[in-house]
Amino acid sequence: MNVFRLTGDLSHLAAIIILLLKIWKSRSCAGISGKSQILFAIVFTTRYLDLLTSFISIYNTSMKVIYIGCAYATVYLIYMKFRATYDGNHDSFRVEFLVVPVGGLAVLVNHDFSFLEILWTFSIYLESVAILPQLFMISKTGEAETITTHYLFCLGLYRALYLLNWIWRFYFESFFDMIAIVAGVVQTVLYCDFFYLYITKVLKGKKLSLPA
């Protein structure tokens, strides 16, 4: 464990909690892409099946349980409890265009052709593009609530910190996972446009609105 990975995990946890609280407190999921949240639930489910097969640490197990629990709670709030506030018209990204290619790639490019490893690889590839429906929705509505931008910032920052973690681990532990690194770079690059808008607008107190 190193400082980049710990702050990365905490940033990820913060994002998940911010979103859950935003929906719960405001009793609304306006501006939130339910499709992205479903993809994240799939990412955690396929990645953390090892909860059933191996124990690494209390921290590892508890974080995985929290991530999975919050992901499904968020999907439940969006599609069940507050479904009246779900903006399905703007959440129109065709996720099958993500899941199918990612599924195929996971079968072709992986470290080991075993069930758990292919699911892990699938979850890594899927996570790198899972935010696209959310970013697409913001581009369609042309704006995002400030709390949603904080959620996205923490979410984007987490994998950027993981990139620093992998540099650290390469240098000090000669640990290197090409699949996770490449997917992590893609994932972080997808946020660059948002990071620019967040830093130049939201941090200056303005509302995030895209040139429609």
Added chain:
Amino acid sequence: LDDDYDKDEL
């Protein structure tokens, strides 16, 4: 392959 499970990251 090292014996301990190698996926210790979240």
